[in-house]
Amino acid sequence: MTATAIVIDMLIGDPRWPTHPVIWIGRLIKRLERLLRRGQETTGGEEPAALRRKGMILAAVTVGCSGAAMWLLVWVCSLLHPWLGYAVNTWFISTTIAIKGLKDAAYLVYRPLTDNRLEEARKYVGYIVGRDTERMDEPEITRAAVETVAENIVDAVVSPLFFALLGGAPLAMAYRATNTLDSMVGYKNDKYLYFGWCSARLDDVLNWLPARLTGVLLTLLAFADPRLSGARAWRAIRTFAHLHPSPNSGIPESAVAGALGVELGGLNYYGGVASDRARMGWPLKELNREHIVMTVRQLYGVGLLLFMGGLLWAQLLG
Template sequence: MWIYSWQEIVWMTAAAIALDWMIGDPKWPTHPVIVIGRWIRFVEDKLHPRDAITKDGSGEESSGLLRLKGLLLTVSTVVLSFGSVLLLVHFADGVHRWFGYAVSTWLISTTVAIKGLKDAAYLVYNPLRSGHLADARKYTGYIVGRDTEVLHEEELTRAVVETVAENIVDAVIAPLCYALLGGAPLAMFYRASNTLDSMVGYRNDRYRHFGWASARWDDAMNWIPARLTGILLVLVALLSRGLSARRAAAAIRRFAHLHPSPNSGIPESAVAGALGIELGGLNVYGGAASERARLGWPLRPRTQQDIVYAVRMLYGVSFVVMGGLLCVILVLW
């Protein structure tokens, strides 16, 4: 598997999860995802500047040309991310085998964001618990694209729970799947794909065509991990007091396909079903209202405590994955 055996990759992936549990994403050294984001913005500015004027003076380019440029951005980003990490790991391993292990483990941990996702959720939960709605709205605006200035507690809770649920795929299961398949280089390949989608994979006027390749590629990369996440969330609900595994599974079957994303509806439906709440509904983006598919059954009103439950499900999934990896390690031992 590129450099290391699959047994070594299992060890490093388990260590990466533990490292993320303990320290999350430190600001130093420079996080690889920040570097990837800077590259994406640099290439975007070159290929699709905001003040571009075409030869006919219209300032508009054909959809085909924009898609071609977007494809160039996608390919260059994922190839450079994969290649640079592969070279870095090769270099580290050449210095010393254990230095290579350490570098690979750290790189894999930067593609996972269990602690970071929990911290972002609690930045909203803590002000809500203290009754500081203004702060809760501000911090919710950091993690969602919708307008948050006038959201009340129930809608703020919905925004955070949806974000946590969706990112169990993007920030936990998908990067770990690719890490197990190909170590740090393939994990970073996935993280670059996901970062592209988060930066340019929108359906607005600017990115509808330019971000098309990035959005479709991210959908493809997440297809299997999203379905695996659904299974894991049902298992976590089965093992947890107060959660319903039966409703989680039923919600996936009933609601997941209603979501505009082929993948995000699965974890969101599972969490909604397990908690007995409804997710989705009316969102406002830049002043424009957008009705999203409603997922789950509103058996009770949403409360701020649902943020805590969602984070527990996030950690529950990571515990199940870690348990599986430790079982493999024990067998190997």
């Protein structure tokens, strides 16, 4: 199933019809948050412990409902016909991954850069990062795109497929619900510091093993590509990954930086406020638009390795 799901995603990408499951999960999160918060906008007026309990309820209900609904749908379809159950299971696994979606987003940034249309490139990179983009030059635009693709190799490819191998579409959708929770409420600000704590920690836990698997896969790919450096990718993981504020995101970012021979991280601006992130990798080469293409190739390389792994897994189970 997972191998077929990878092919579907690479060919079709995220479905625009019917409504993408992640949109339904997002709507559920918003409704539950309104119910649990009762109009509370910040931590003021409510104890941190109470907010954490409500956040735990939000996470449990969202993840539980997402996984249970997916299990029920697959079960009913399997009762109607085994092949229908297989098709539904495979299709919904494909909606939890985003290989083509990441590639398309990266190339929306890359294509304007090839014609020196910086304003257009800034606009499209602003769709995939939260930092200020108005004054970015080509190296900064490239860095933002490369960091986004590298980080999301875990969240949008390896992790959902890892859980799909363990439990099909129900477990993959439960993971996607966790990841959506983190993206919506897992912030360290006044509103979500305590309420989103459980969602953020659960996302960290579920991504822990897939992130490290991603580091190994990216290193293997770098060894197989003469334009990249596998030894440097592995050394970058060991040297820089722990400097990232996330326990998981630093692994793919440092691996990609080491493989390419570039430096990621550095100074970003959010609403005009400077934020200096840890540097990862060594600046042996200046970042340029071609590094976006090379990172997308690594993304697809990981997808190919997981495709072969899915075939092997199916043979072992069969």
